[in-house]
Amino acid sequence: MFEIDNINSTKSKSPVRMFRLAWGMTRRLFLNRFRPGYVRKSLSQRQGNCQRCGVCCQLVWRCHYFKNTDAGPSCGIYGRYRPPNCRIFPINSRDLADRDLVSQSVPCGFWWHSPAEEKKESHKPEI
Numbered sequence: 612m613f614e615i616d617n618i619n620s621t622k623s624k625s626p627v628r629m630f631r632l633a634w635g636m637t638r639r640l641f642l643n644r645f646r647p648g649y650v651r652k653s654l655s656q657r658q659g660n661c662q663r664c665g666v667c668c669q670l671v672w673r674c675h676y677f678k679n680t681d682a683g684p685s686c687g688i689y690g691r692y693r694p695p696n697c698r699i700f701p702i703n704s705r706d707l708a709d710r711d712l713v714s715q716s717v718p719c720g721f722w723w724h725s726p727a728e729e730k731k732e733s734h735k736p737e738i
């Protein structure tokens with residue numbers, strides 16, 4: 612099972628940090644609603660898989676449906692009722708940076724290549 616650091620520490624609840632996490636949640640709501648093309652494109656470039664660490668379920672507050680079971684973190688509404696903000700997390704590397712404010716020791720399973728890496732990939736000769 613994952614140990615999530617600092618999640619209930621005083622530092623993790625500092626007003627600046629909480630504001631940044633709340634802003635991130637608002638940003639994702641906005642992007643989902645008004646920039647679906649951007650969201651689709653960014654998700655298509657996303658690498659990796661969810662490791663089910665459960666950190667994104669506890670960003671601004673601990674989600675009511677989040678449960679830490681013996682089998683690991685679990686979502687009580689995963690299948691049908693999971694909100695869009697949860698389904699698409701993380702949209703971009705800003706979300707990862709916000710998420711790392713809550714837990715750096717357990718990294719998210721998703722990442723993006725940097726623009727420099729993308730450029731290098733596109734110049735690779737095809738075999």
Ligand code: SF4
Nearest residue numbers: 661662665667719720
């Ligand atoms: S933080 Fe990343 S790896 Fe962890 S549950 Fe959320 S999407 Fe999955």
